[in-house]
Amino acid sequence: MSEQTTPPAEVSLHPDTARPQNPTVAAIRRFLASSAGRNIGLVVALIILIIIGTVTAGDRFASFQNVLSILRLASITGVISIGMTFVIIAGGIDLSVGSVLGLSSIVATMAAVQLAATGWWPLMIIIAIAVGALAGAVNGVIIAYGKVVAFMTTLAMLLAARALAEILSNRTTQGVNVRGFLEFTRGDVFGVPNLIWMFVIVAIAGWILLNRTTFGRRTVAIGGNHEAARLAGINVKRHMVYVYILSGVTSGIAAVMILGRTGAGTSTHGTLYELDAIAAVVVGGTLLIGGRGSIVGTVLGILIFNVLINIFFLNNLNTSVQAITKGAIIIAAVLIQQRFASRGSRSTT
Amino acid sequence: MSEQTTPPAEVSLHPDTARPQNPTVAAIRRFLASSAGRNIGLVVALIILIIIGTVTAGDRFASFQNVLSILRLASITGVISIGMTFVIIAGGIDLSVGSVLGLSSIVATMAAVQLAATGWWPLMIIIAIAVGALAGAVNGVIIAYGKVVAFMTTLAMLLAARALAEILSNRTTQGVNVRGFLEFTRGDVFGVPNLIWMFVIVAIAGWILLNRTTFGRRTVAIGGNHEAARLAGINVKRHMVYVYILSGVTSGIAAVMILGRTGAGTSTHGTLYELDAIAAVVVGGTLLIGGRGSIVGTVLGILIFNVLINIFFLNNLNTSVQAITKGAIIIAAVLIQQRFASRGSRSTT
Amino acid sequence: ALLTGCTAAPGTGTQTGGGTVEGNEATGDTIVIGFSGPAADHGWLGAINSAAKAEAEKYPDIDLKIAEGTNDASLQISQVEGFINDKVDAIVLLPTDGAALTEVAIKAMEAGIPVINVDREFSSTFAARVTILGDNFGMGVTAGTYICEQLGDNPDAIVAEVAGIDSLPLTQQRSEGFATALEDCGLKVNNRVAADFTIAGGEAVTSQLLQAAPKIDAIWNHDDDQGVGVLAAIDAAGRDEFFMVGGAGSRAAMDAIQADSGVLKATVIYPSTQAADGIRLARLVAQGKSLSDIVEVEVPSRIVLNAPIVTKDNVDKFIDFSFT
Amino acid sequence: MIKVDHGTPLLEVRGATKAFAGVQALKGVDLSILPGEVHCVLGQNGAGKSTLIKILSGVYTPDEGEFTWLGEPVTIGGPTEALGMGIATMYQELDVVDGLTIAENIFLGHELATVGYLRSGEANKRTRELLKRLGHGDLSPTTEVGSLSPANKQIVSMARALSRDIKLIIMDEPSAVLDSEEVKNLFRVVEDLTREGIAVVYISHRLAEIREIGDRITVIKDGRSMAGGLDVATTSTPELIKLMTGRDIANVFPPAQAIRDDAPEVLTVTDLAVKNVFTPLSFSVRAGEIVGLAGLVGSGRSEILEAIYGALRSSGTVEVSGRKIRSNSVPAAVASGIGLSPEERKSQGLLLEEPIYRNVTLSSFARFASFGWLREGLERRTSRTQLEALELRPADPDRAAGLLSGGNQQKVMLARWLVHGTKVLLLDEPTRGVDVGARADIYGLIRELAAAGTAIVVVSSEIEEVLGLADHVLVIADGEVLTSVKSSEIDESGVLDLVMKGSAA
Ligand SMILES: Nc1ncnc2c1ncn2[C@@H]1O[C@H](COP(=O)(O)OP(=O)(O)OP(=O)(O)O)[C@@H](O)[C@H]1O
Numbered sequence A, B: 001m002s003e004q005t006t007p008p009a010e011v012s013l014h015p016d017t018a019r020p021q022n023p024t025v026a027a028i029r030r031f032l033a034s035s036a037g038r039n040i041g042l043v044v045a046l047i048i049l050i051i052i053g054t055v056t057a058g059d060r061f062a063s064f065q066n067v068l069s070i071l072r073l074a075s076i077t078g079v080i081s082i083g084m085t086f087v088i089i090a091g092g093i094d095l096s097v098g099s100v101l102g103l104s105s106i107v108a109t110m111a112a113v114q115l116a117a118t119g120w121w122p123l124m125i126i127i128a129i130a131v132g133a134l135a136g137a138v139n140g141v142i143i144a145y146g147k148v149v150a151f152m153t154t155l156a157m158l159l160a161a162r163a164l165a166e167i168l169s170n171r172t173t174q175g176v177n178v179r180g181f182l183e184f185t186r187g188d189v190f191g192v193p194n195l196i197w198m199f200v201i202v203a204i205a206g207w208i209l210l211n212r213t214t215f216g217r218r219t220v221a222i223g224g225n226h227e228a229a230r231l232a233g234i235n236v237k238r239h240m241v242y243v244y245i246l247s248g249v250t251s252g253i254a255a256v257m258i259l260g261r262t263g264a265g266t267s268t269h270g271t272l273y274e275l276d277a278i279a280a281v282v283v284g285g286t287l288l289i290g291g292r293g294s295i296v297g298t299v300l301g302i303l304i305f306n307v308l309i310n311i312f313f314l315n316n317l318n319t320s321v322q323a324i325t326k327g328a329i330i331i332a333a334v335l336i337q338q339r340f341a342s343r344g345s346r347s348t349t
Numbered sequence C: 001a002l003l004t005g006c007t008a009a010p011g012t013g014t015q016t017g018g019g020t021v022e023g024n025e026a027t028g029d030t031i032v033i034g035f036s037g038p039a040a041d042h043g044w045l046g047a048i049n050s051a052a053k054a055e056a057e058k059y060p061d062i063d064l065k066i067a068e069g070t071n072d073a074s075l076q077i078s079q080v081e082g083f084i085n086d087k088v089d090a091i092v093l094l095p096t097d098g099a100a101l102t103e104v105a106i107k108a109m110e111a112g113i114p115v116i117n118v119d120r121e122f123s124s125t126f127a128a129r130v131t132i133l134g135d136n137f138g139m140g141v142t143a144g145t146y147i148c149e150q151l152g153d154n155p156d157a158i159v160a161e162v163a164g165i166d167s168l169p170l171t172q173q174r175s176e177g178f179a180t181a182l183e184d185c186g187l188k189v190n191n192r193v194a195a196d197f198t199i200a201g202g203e204a205v206t207s208q209l210l211q212a213a214p215k216i217d218a219i220w221n222h223d224d225d226q227g228v229g230v231l232a233a234i235d236a237a238g239r240d241e242f243f244m245v246g247g248a249g250s251r252a253a254m255d256a257i258q259a260d261s262g263v264l265k266a267t268v269i270y271p272s273t274q275a276a277d278g279i280r281l282a283r284l285v286a287q288g289k290s291l292s293d294i295v296e297v298e299v300p301s302r303i304v305l306n307a308p309i310v311t312k313d314n315v316d317k318f319i320d321f322s323f324t
Numbered sequence D: 001m002i003k004v005d006h007g008t009p010l011l012e013v014r015g016a017t018k019a020f021a022g023v024q025a026l027k028g029v030d031l032s033i034l035p036g037e038v039h040c041v042l043g044q045n046g047a048g049k050s051t052l053i054k055i056l057s058g059v060y061t062p063d064e065g066e067f068t069w070l071g072e073p074v075t076i077g078g079p080t081e082a083l084g085m086g087i088a089t090m091y092q093e094l095d096v097v098d099g100l101t102i103a104e105n106i107f108l109g110h111e112l113a114t115v116g117y118l119r120s121g122e123a124n125k126r127t128r129e130l131l132k133r134l135g136h137g138d139l140s141p142t143t144e145v146g147s148l149s150p151a152n153k154q155i156v157s158m159a160r161a162l163s164r165d166i167k168l169i170i171m172d173e174p175s176a177v178l179d180s181e182e183v184k185n186l187f188r189v190v191e192d193l194t195r196e197g198i199a200v201v202y203i204s205h206r207l208a209e210i211r212e213i214g215d216r217i218t219v220i221k222d223g224r225s226m227a228g229g230l231d232v233a234t235t236s237t238p239e240l241i242k243l244m245t246g247r248d249i250a251n252v253f254p255p256a257q258a259i260r261d262d263a264p265e266v267l268t269v270t271d272l273a274v275k276n277v278f279t280p281l282s283f284s285v286r287a288g289e290i291v292g293l294a295g296l297v298g299s300g301r302s303e304i305l306e307a308i309y310g311a312l313r314s315s316g317t318v319e320v321s322g323r324k325i326r327s328n329s330v331p332a333a334v335a336s337g338i339g340l341s342p343e344e345r346k347s348q349g350l351l352l353e354e355p356i357y358r359n360v361t362l363s364s365f366a367r368f369a370s371f372g373w374l375r376e377g378l379e380r381r382t383s384r385t386q387l388e389a390l391e392l393r394p395a396d397p398d399r400a401a402g403l404l405s406g407g408n409q410q411k412v413m414l415a416r417w418l419v420h421g422t423k424v425l426l427l428d429e430p431t432r433g434v435d436v437g438a439r440a441d442i443y444g445l446i447r448e449l450a451a452a453g454t455a456i457v458v459v460s461s462e463i464e465e466v467l468g469l470a471d472h473v474l475v476i477a478d479g480e481v482l483t484s485v486k487s488s489e490i491d492e493s494g495v496l497d498l499v500m501k502g503s504a505a
């Protein structure tokens, strides 16, 4: 994984000698190249989907309740995708997010049962996040210091965390009967469920972290050019550990959310969420080779997938047809995004 | 022009040869850096597993029958991994292998039912492979000419092929009652089941294709340096289509094998095989970013995983414990491999 | 009320009940029923879906909405939310995890929508108007008892078990029931492997199992769908010193039992018509009708389905209700 | 000079233009190449030289322009067609594949194969011949290219061009990664080629090389040819520089200032060694002093810098202003005031997709962030000021670093350490691929830094550059310091003699 090469597209460009340009064209180009501009294709794709939804399902789609329902569903994989965005920007991958979520949910529920006496429910949240962070730290240390490829490390963690969850829970689902916790996770503020607020907060925090802090800057630097980051004095290994911990933390937060949503902890929570998260991140325009990515894109990616699921549901489509359509729409979304974001293809063949 | 013609050949200016070294050390170093040497870590890991197997399960492990049983099981994902090795070396990824296998198995069985009259069973094999090749071609064209990232394209194909298989089969399992076909796929030559022979043949063909043909060298070139390959006059896009077709073909062959092995075609065949295949390829030392990889490594990777599973079964281990152990052993195998293959890590933090 | 066996012949529409049958069958107000279940990723679940659909098609007054099958509790919750938003008249729910879907089911009930809970039970009685359960523990007991009967005189007999997906509670329950029944006759499970409810998975683990156990007297395989693979592996290994008991009751399994040509001698029914029953009951509940075969004025709240054993002797009775 | 009767032009280009989305790279270039000549193309970074040759080799399709090949009008459709016509190219960016052997790289795209099955024996044999012809009979055809040094990769690239049946060979800055010995070797090959009537298009920023090998010159400035077919013999260097840059550049190396006798030792290196690369060495650099490391490619100079910087596992100690720094840790080195401008700007130095200011501030977060929160405004302002001081035009901190020319990229690397305020600056090949104008700027800057009290260590493959910049020179061969002298006490041939002897020993 240390073989990070710079994308071959950027070979030898030196337009430093100022070239006269039509100012409007220049402004449009600058916008399209900006992070907002890169996402415009996704926004278009999302709008198209919303139109399709409204046309095919009318008020059932465009109602406040339905929007909340979409967002509630989106919020859990959404939170995971934010952590995943960092990992992928840093040039890594985390296949273990779903099963770490499952493990966190189990440990937190068990703790709740044990600690029912004290009744201080925020401890559940702390425990869920701590379990996630721990799993992330193990991933990070093995990857950064053990130099095992991220794909294998997190695949191993996927197996191990799920299995540990099964052993701990003895494969039974554990109900969460902690009133305070359930009230918190199921409550709402200004009519918007707390689950959605949690996603909003994580997404905003993620955006700030990525774009406004040294942490984010280092993450982009490492993913963009591992060697250059190292030679600029960044402690690359330590930072990679932090990045995987961050991903574990988002899994822990998602575990809290799913506990609230389902009221139960089970080792099967989060199965295959890694695929959903990676897909949202990639559709969102983050490069799988690292070095570039956007939180806004990821959020749009998550929304696109969840609106799609909702439209299928409302239109009562045959499951298999759904899957085929979903496949086609993934391709279409990526194509739309590329058409808008591409700054002119430079290859000929 | 000047007339200097001192032949500088005698003067050794080249870092590759200059340094005096202990000849034994040099020979060992050269071997370790060779492709066989890169795999020695895997061989060691495999030997360790075999020792564990023999110690814990004795004759039940070390019997000819058991070896055949391991190999029969290994052969199907093995064949898929060979195709996957090419895709990954070329810098791509194919998540659709498992579901294309499922689709091929369905179409081939349906064809068998239709064509029962003619009775020419090899047609089933041709159809299975053709379906795989077609799916691969679709993947390849979308990736190479549509410029959609491979991850998303093949993820979409994963969904679509599985769904198509469900629609075609109406989600029912279709038995294969073609005597000639079953005799062929379940037969053996020199006491070794034909399934194993098929894997052996595909692996050898893959090795030759990768190491001894223009196709293989171009695949490495594209994965290693996309731009350089293009500049050398290689039609990179067309070649990528071929590579994905190759992967589809191996899925088709694997479909034939699974039809023989289970005697039934169903849309659930091959579920999650993509993970097994990618894991084997990566453990086998092929770089996920492309440009370098080995068929021998992939075969060793497949064997390691399957010996592991066999040891678990023979020792009647609990599924969850299995999963945790598997996770730990994946990490250990990759670590062992790296220790042997690394030519001395020279970087610091 | 506990009712066993009454659903042995569902879907035929020809019950021989009292005078209320015609009343129940008579077309009433059109009702919208929402159905959500796990991903139809194997034969039994596929059969659950198609039986539900077929059942709904029989009644002109049912408008069935089927949500995409899923194994993700969170997604299933959102499907139920969707049904609530849509104000359907009844919901038939085969939860991917009973406890995890309880809360949203209560929400539906509170919104005045009766919920019919199928197969995997909610953790609260307030979550469902009617609960129809297959009996996983009972399934294991039936299989174990049958094996005991066959091997009872041999305390050293080797018993093997090919389980389904180990992480599912239902697999646990089946295994527990099996072990409990075997204990009664002094046997135990000597070799246990878990597959994944798929044919290929069944084949893979069984070929390993046969290596691990050189001699076996009886095998219980939890699921006839993966059983196709299990039998293929047994075939390939050329082993026939034991007999095998299946599970769920697929057509292929019953055909094999009827033909009595291989090791498969019996299978334990796990009704794949539960959801169809659910649809039927949902219609009755939503239309305010009662169950015709019993004297209750209303539909009962809890129905546990029997898990009978099918052997060569009684296969004729069951074969028409098997799933493909 | 051998003057051949060149006859009709081999290739003629009239009015070639090429625009990349928004950037007009070529605005009208004429070029006429005669058989058997060495035709040099000169121009500043970004003038359009590489674009021109990529058009000739079929990588880009020109927007306009007439092309004649052997008197016939042609269009060059793609790399395959260009190669088919007999135009082979050694590109500026190394275009070899690490995972393939030398022989496989050479025959990539025109493999020696029977129905797809490689005839490796034959390929290896022909590769050995080609390598011998290039003076590198010591390289084995079956060596993986990934394990070669950049210089040897360049050799492979050349062997590949020669493996084709060619009439014209284009070399885009082939000498950038070669040392003087290797360059001589290259020139010998070029002479052989021209004797066979093969034309060579040669691009380099080193005017001395042009003088030595070129026959005629075409100068490109801002995408337009300023002069075509100038005779090397009769065109003066100042004239060329004026054509390229539009200004006069007087002396390239600004005069050194005397180091004060009481200047403190800033960098002290004691018994530093890296196993199998270089033997223990000790030296020190005083404030304001520039120490140069001279030697051949592969002698271990980059490794010495990396070891001082903590980027390469080493034994021995490094002290900055008398305080020992934790070994083998780049962050520790940076914190104690050491900065490194690496050899490969693109792969080791810059984040090409990121804006300039982020490249500038990358090592100085302590200065630009409070509790991890970055003050982008301050970053931009500081970067702009620094870029203006370095005369980067335009000094736009929001531009992507990958869009800058080589010289300007080097300035960004310097800006990074200026903003950080390093006491010790390690410069590895600071002018590789940098044009004459920018070169003079960079030399000036290095001098200014020294004058301000920075201790500087410079590595360069151009001995002239080491001698011109450094106060003190360490001559290195095979990882061993042969001599340590004042730069005034040794000249270019003296250094060469030493290294040749050193590595022969
Ligand atoms: N692929 C491309 N896309 C956009 N702009 C490009 C591309 N390639 C070159 N340019 C621009 O075209 C101009 C000419 O670049 P070119 O690489 O030909 O210069 P050069 O003379 O070779 O410079 P150097 O001496 O640094 O190699 C520059 O302004 C450069 O930014």
Ligand SMILES: Nc1ncnc2c1ncn2[C@@H]1O[C@H](COP(=O)(O)OP(=O)(O)OP(=O)(O)O)[C@@H](O)[C@H]1O
Pocket: B015, B016, B018, B019, B346, D149, D150, D277, D295, D296, D297, D298, D299, D300, D301, D302, D303, D343, D461
């Ligand atoms: N990755 C590596 N692994 C092992 N040895 C290496 C590696 N890189 C370089 N070396 C060895 O280190 C020595 C010095 O290499 P290098 O080419 O960097 O020297 P240099 O003097 O810096 O040359 P240049 O002028 O190209 O920078 C050589 O003997 C080379 O074989």
Ligand SMILES: [Mg+2]
Pocket: A012, D049, D050, D051, D092, D172
């Ligand atoms: Mg150039």
Ligand SMILES: [Mg+2]
Pocket: D301, D302, D303, D343
């Ligand atoms: Mg160097």
